[in-house]
Amino acid sequence: MKRFATIDVGTNSVLLLVAERAAPRRFTAVVERAAITRLGRGVDATKRLSDDGVAETLAAIERFAKEAEALGAGGLVISATSAARDATNGAQFLEAVRAKAGVLPVILSGDEEARLSYESARADFGSGTDALVVLDIGGGSTEFIFGSGDVVSFRRSFDVGAVRLTERHVRGDPPTDTSLAELRGALERTFAELPPPPPRFRFVGVAGTVTTVCAIARRVEPYDAAKVHGAVLTRADVAAVFKQLAALPLEERRAVPGLQPKRADVIVAGAAILEAAMDATGATEVLVSDRGLRWGLLVDRFGGA
Numbered sequence: 281m282k283r284f285a286t287i288d289v290g291t292n293s294v295l296l297l298v299a300e301r302a303a304p305r306r307f308t309a310v311v312e313r314a315a316i317t318r319l320g321r322g323v324d325a326t327k328r329l330s331d332d333g334v335a336e337t338l339a340a341i342e343r344f345a346k347e348a349e350a351l352g353a354g355g356l357v358i359s360a361t362s363a364a365r366d367a368t369n370g371a372q373f374l375e376a377v378r379a380k381a382g383v384l385p386v387i388l389s390g391d392e393e394a395r396l397s398y399e400s401a402r403a404d405f406g407s408g409t410d411a412l413v414v415l416d417i418g419g420g421s422t423e424f425i426f427g428s429g430d431v432v433s434f435r436r437s438f439d440v441g442a443v444r445l446t447e448r449h450v451r452g453d454p455p456t457d458t459s460l461a462e463l464r465g466a467l468e469r470t471f472a473e474l475p476p477p478p479p480r481f482r483f484v485g486v487a488g489t490v491t492t493v494c495a496i497a498r499r500v501e502p503y504d505a506a507k508v509h510g511a512v513l514t515r516a517d518v519a520a521v522f523k524q525l526a527a528l529p530l531e532e533r534r535a536v537p538g539l540q541p542k543r544a545d546v547i548v549a550g551a552a553i554l555e556a557a558m559d560a561t562g563a564t565e566v567l568v569s570d571r572g573l574r575w576g577l578l579v580d581r582f583g584g585a
Contacts, residue, residue, distance in 0.1 A: 290418050304583060315336075405567055
């Protein structure tokens, strides 16, 4: 079986997937890696990628590209999303990636990011007659996609993500009630622009915020994708995790089982996004996907005939 690789460079993390193509559009993971590098730190205010964020991200990309090559990946695609889209020095960053990995990253638009996340969710959870509402919470942006089968009826990328909203709204340690009210108000106003979801939909959440909330709720420590992928969280589960995290100072939050310490400073805003998204769509539960854009990109670029 042929092997292929994708590297998803996000605002908060860099994700590697090396997989074997078992059949057209069907892949089996060989290796998955993640590094939290916070490429998008400060971008919302400065419109520039920071030197530290770039250095840490380039190091992770170089390491992952070498591993993919060592594992025999015959093709590699690198995608970059919100932070690189927004930064005035994004073009320089892309050239630096090409120098380190030998591949020029593809800058995905918000709509393209949404489409690929939907493709990933549909591959795992799209059987049956129910429509899907897919939520992808990133560091810099959040995507919603409504669809059924291969027909997408709505997709929208909002410039609200866990890193961006933390920098805008979360103040105090632990966060003050006033800052949390501001955060929730901003999300409610933003998601008020969503149309009504399709009837009888399954609500699927992808990316690190949703899997982290699940790992905390289920006390999955150390992290185990097999215990997270396909798990179901109720609205009450999500509320309980948000309440727990928001009440803790950062140092205590870093020690919460199921929470990566490097994600502790932005997880309160991330959990607030998940809560607000469920309320805006009327979802009473979320089906958790450990996969996401990197899997959709893999199928899109290397799925074969």
